[in-house]
Amino acid sequence: MSTAVRVASACLAALLAALSAAVLGGAPPAAAAAVRAGAVTGTGSWSVQPAGTTGRPAFVMDSAPGSVVKDAVRVSNLSGAPLSFQVYGSDAYNTPRDGALAYRQAGEAQTGLGSWLTLGTNALVIPPGRAADIPFTLHVPADATPGSHVGGIVALNNAVEQAGEASGVDVGIQRAIAVRIQLTVEGPVTPGLAVRSVRVGHHPSGTPFAGARATLTYTVVNTGNAALRPTVSPRVDGLFGLRHGVIADRTLPLLLPGQSAEISADWPDAPGLDYLTASVRVTAPGLPATSAQSGRVVLSWPTLGAVAALLAVLAVALGWLRRKRSGRTGAVS
Incomplete structure (x- = not known):
């Protein structure tokens, strides 16, 4: 997870920066993976999940525009000491690189589902070994568009953990966990996916007749109004199909409507001299496959x-x- 610098003269600013790392306002994909539904922190000291005994990993709801939905989220203190938390509603988004699901930090404007949430409390202290259920109300606007709306409830641990020292400055982090809320607003649902900007980067070896390293980069775009988990199948062929780059299929994180993810995959044994054709095929349940391709001459000087x-x-x-x-x-x- 990303770190934030905490200096005594700017403690508040450092805490906000640490929150940015924990809740992913512009944090890298590795941090995005750390804030996930029903997760437990790296220390195993606390968790956040939907309340109740049904074992729900996330809140999945269907509702009409203008309706009100009520539920509760559970924050559990698994440690031996009291823990203090800030709790708030947040919009979800996909990070541009790799498409990891991320959540807006508390200081950012919430313009989607995060702004529709009202929590029973936004601050609490939980004794050791205890849990607190926080009721919340989701007010769906009357003009909410049909399809998927995704956000979450984020619990931020107020404690700042010391992560060492860098260049004479103390470094600390705050940890946050989000439980996902996935709401489908009634109305026409039109899922759609597209692949764009397929390109091959070529990095030849400095040794004559040796192989090269190639990088296939492409962008997957959710063009519809339904959240999807696309599966991509990349392929790279040489002239007349003589060479084939073996790049494994992969399933992307939940891709939200209107969001995109730029994906890169390495091909370590690419030819040093050839004409390469790169193609990417993307599929999702209930959708026909779509694909895009591009070609380029690669040279090894x-x-x-x-x-x-x-x-x-x-x-x-x-x-x-x-x-x-x-x-x-x-x-x-």
Whole structure:
């Protein structure tokens, strides 16, 4: 998880930065994975999940525009000491890189589902070994658009954990966990996916005739109004299909309507010289597959230099043989 710098003269600013790392306002994909539904912190000292005994990993709801939904979230203190929390509603989004599901931090404007939530409390202290159920109300606007609306309830541990020292400055982190709320508003649901910006980056070896490393990059876009978990199947072929890049299929995190994810995959044994065709096929349950492709010539200058040198040597040798043969012919005549 990302870290935030805490300096004594700017404690509040550092705490907000730490919250950004914990709840992912612009944090990297690794941090996004750390704030997930029904998760337990890395220390195993506390957890957040839907209240009740049904074992729900997330809140999944269907509702009409203008309706009110009530439920409760449970925050559990699994440690041996009291823990203090801030709890708030948050909009979910996909991080641009890798599409990890993330949540807005408390200081950011909540314009979607996060703004529809009213919690019974936004601050609490939980004794050791105890849990607290916080009721909440979800007010669905009368003009809410049909389809998926995703957000969460975030619990932020107020404690700042010391993470060491960097360049003479104390470094601390705050940890947060979100439980996902996935609401489907009644009305026409039109799921859709697209693949865009398929491209191949080529990094040849410095050794002639050696293999190269290639990177396939593409963007998957949710063009509909339903949250989806796309599965992508990348493929890279050489000229006449002589080479095939083996890149494993992967299932992306929940991709929200209107959101996109840029994905990169490495091909470590790519050819040094070829014409490569990259294609990406994306599917999701209930949707026809869609795909996109692009092609490019890849060159290895060390290999081209070696080939040019060999051709030059061959040309010199052929010229020498012609002159020698011509000299023999003249002597015979």
